[in-house]
Amino acid sequence: MDHAAAVSHHGSDEHVEKFERARFGMWLFLASEIMFFAGFIGAYVVLRMANPQLAEAAQKEMAWPLAAFNTAVLIVSSLTMVLAVNAISKGNRGKCEDMVFITAALGTLFLVVKGFEYAAKFGHGITPNSSTFWSSYFLMTGFHGLHVLGGIVAMIFLLFYIKHYGPERYAKVENIALYWHFVDLVWIFLFPIVYLL
């Protein structure tokens, strides 16, 4: 959208610039989150290369079908979230609410499946203390799960406020959507390097 159209839609240069600053701020936060997960993933790669036999033994315990299902759940939730942003940008608050609710529900489903996966591992005597491989596994997937939970909480708050938003005031929807897509993006890397490769 060119600047003239953006001003026409939002009513002022100030609004357009505020939206842009808000998004830029969110991207800065996501850049720090990239480094947050990079530390864990880097440690995992180093530990795995130093002890490949630990990873080979652990592969038998990896519930990759569950993880593949969870990957599909997060991808669908990313779609519903982007549809929510698209809806509110057109002033369709009802559809936006529905899509945010579905996204939060899918995120909850992800955590429930993850909970079953953890329970199965604990039942087999596998804990973060079991080995450096399992320690880094629980660290990466645990922190990712916490980020998913944070996104769900943010969406619950959003559902209370969407009724006040119109196409000129949906920066919060857009920023929470950016966060949620990032959570999906992290899992796009975690899934293959932990469960498949």
Add this chain to the structure above:
Amino acid sequence: MSDPVKSTRLFWYVFFALIVLTGFTVGQSRIPGLGDTAMGLIIGLAVACTKASLVALFFMHLKYEKRYFYPVVIFPLVLVLVIIFGNFPDVAFGEHTTEGVETRSHGSAGGH
């Protein structure tokens, strides 16, 4: 900025591409003789990077942002590559592997 993508069709195309690529990743990892080799690793990571790019460019609308947004994304990614691959000469081939530790302890047995 309102959503620069008026039609939702593009999002559905990206969604189906992500699902297909996920299925491809799972499928190729299960092929004996491919999934557990270096080529399988390269393919898996390449597909993951493609999926991540689709999410970032289209779902996160990075494709439609102004250019000054890009260094915020690219710079951390460069650092990620340094963090992950900077240690490779040591951990993959050097004395910090399990084999390297065993070699050192045999070589210095008289010193302890």
